[in-house]
Amino acid sequence: MQIQTTIREDRGLVTLTGSFDFNAHKDFRRACDSMLDEPSVRAIELNLARVEYLDSSAVGMLLILRDRAEEKGKQIILSGSTGTVRQVLEIANFGKLFTVLHADTMGHGLTASCPCCRSPRSFAP
Amino acid sequence: MTERGISLPVIVHEMNASLQRQIPRGFFVSATLAAIDRRNRTVQVWNGGNPAALLVNEGGEVVRRFDSDHLPLGILPPERFEADTRIWQIQSGQASLMLHSDGLAEARSPEGEPFGEARLLAALGQGGDRHAAVIAAVRNHLGGARGHDDISLVCVDCQAD
Numbered sequence: 001m002q003i004q005t006t007i008r009e010d011r012g013l014v015t016l017t018g019s020f021d022f023n024a025h026k027d028f029r030r031a032c033d034s035m036l037d038e039p040s041v042r043a044i045e046l047n048l049a050r051v052e053y054l055d056s057s058a059v060g061m062l063l064i065l066r067d068r069a070e071e072k073g074k075q076i077i078l079s080g081s082t083g084t085v086r087q088v089l090e091i092a093n094f095g096k097l098f099t100v101l102h103a104d105t106m107g108h109g110l111t112a113s114c115p116c117c118r119s120p121r122s123f124a125p
Numbered sequence: 126m127t128e129r130g131i132s133l134p135v136i137v138h139e140m141n142a143s144l145q146r147q148i149p150r151g152f153f154v155s156a157t158l159a160a161i162d163r164r165n166r167t168v169q170v171w172n173g174g175n176p177a178a179l180l181v182n183e184g185g186e187v188v189r190r191f192d193s194d195h196l197p198l199g200i201l202p203p204e205r206f207e208a209d210t211r212i213w214q215i216q217s218g219q220a221s222l223m224l225h226s227d228g229l230a231e232a233r234s235p236e237g238e239p240f241g242e243a244r245l246l247a248a249l250g251q252g253g254d255r256h257a258a259v260i261a262a263v264r265n266h267l268g269g270a271r272g273h274d275d276i277s278l279v280c281v282d283c284q285a286d
Contacts, residue, residue, distance in 0.1 A: 032175060050286050061152035067150055091193045091227075093157075097200070 001051070002114075003031045010042040017050040020058040020085075032065050035075060036072055044069060049080030054088050066097060133160045134208035137171045137198075141206045144199035153197040157224050158210075161283050166215040168222055168283060169209065173197045176230050176242070178285070179223045180213060185250035188220070189213045220283040221255060228274030229259075235268045256280040 001018040012035035020028075027100060035044045046062075048054070062078070069076050079091055079101040086102070126136045137158050144154055155174030162169075168189075170178050174197030180189040191211055201207075225245070232240040240263055248262035249255055259278055 056153075060153070063153065091176065093193060093196050096196055098254040 001027065003027050005031050005034060007035070007038060007041060010040055012038065012041040012044040013047060014044060015047045015050070018049050019053040020048075020061075021053065021055045022057040024058070025061065028061055032068070036068055036074065041074060043075040043077055045077040045079050045082045048078060048085055049082065051081070051085050052083075054085045059088070059094075061093060062094070062098070075099065133158055133169055133171060133210055137210075138203065138206055138208045140204045141198045141201065141208075146203060148199050153199045155193075155197040155227070157191075158233055159191075159222055159224070159281070160210075161222065161281060163283065166283075167212055168215060168220075169210045169212045171195065171210045176225055176227055179249075180215070181221050181223055181249055181255065183220075185252060185255065187246065187249070188216075222281045222283055223255070223259075224251070224277075224279040224281075225259075226275055226277035228272055229263060229276045229278055231274060232263050232267055232272045232276055233270070234266050235270055240266045 001016055001020055003017075003024075004015045006013045012030050014035065016024075016028075018024075032044070035041050043113075044065075062076075066076050070124040077099045078089065078094065081100070081102070088099065091096075137156075140156070143219060148154075153174070156171075157175045157178050158171045159178060160169040161167075168180060168191075170191035172178055172191050172193045173195035174193055177193070178191040179187045180191070184189050191213075194211075195207055224232075230240055230242060230245065234240075239252065244262055244266065245259060248259045251258045256278060263272075
């Protein structure tokens with residue numbers, strides 16, 4: 001899996017491409033460390049739009065990331081998941097733990113489900 | 126706990142608390158728990174992280190889905206855990222509750238296509254021994270290959286006593 005990272009103001013963006021499985025473990029950890037250690041970053045967004053496959057070890061990596069982010073007072077956002085990856089996150093009810101953003105079909109703007117009440121919220125693009 | 130007549134929500138709450146204490150961070154257990162009351166003709170389900178449990182009538186049609194609406198076990202601390210269940214009153218004469226692992230739905234053919242829920246529903250509609258029909262359909266779909274994940278299927282008869 002390829003991983004690109006960018007930091008823009010207080011948002012860290014981690015873009016993942018390919019298969020998110022146990023083989024990605026070291027690279028994923030390294031990318032997240034760089035975000036977690038950066039004091040200016042308040043939220044880390046993982047963009048999953050180009051992730052084709054996500055297995056239970058990847059789910060575990062997301063859970064560990066969330067714990068570590070919570071310890072540092074940072075938010076984790078999962079964005080852009082589609083297809084089977086989105087299904088995996090929905091069956092696991094990850095919207096209860098993470099802010100999950102879905103790109104809408106026009107590619108304009110994003111809707112999110114609020115983690116505490118699951119009601120939809122819209123964001124300007 | 127079941128032998129002592131303890132309710133499903135209490136059991137699942139305890140299971141989660143015990144797992145959360147014992148298993149390492151990042152690990153979790155997807156679980157479906159079902160309580161079938163044959164006398165009162167009810168099915169009560171807690172599903173955290175598994176494919177939907179399916180209540181199927183005599184004709185093999187799904188009369189009720191119990192989708193995953195919880196996080197898997199072992200993630201949330203006890204004070205945040207949600208033990209609420211879904212209860213259904215069985216109306217048809219004969220009913221079976223089918224539970225399956227995600228490895229069954231994801232079992233891939235040699236061409237890489239997953240078995241999927243549509244094939245599962247088609248196998249259920251065939252009549253006769255539903256468990257055998259689904260297993261045969263999955264084996265056929267795998268075409269001799271082994272699944273990459275556990276393939277588990279449970280069928281429970283929910284007929285009245």
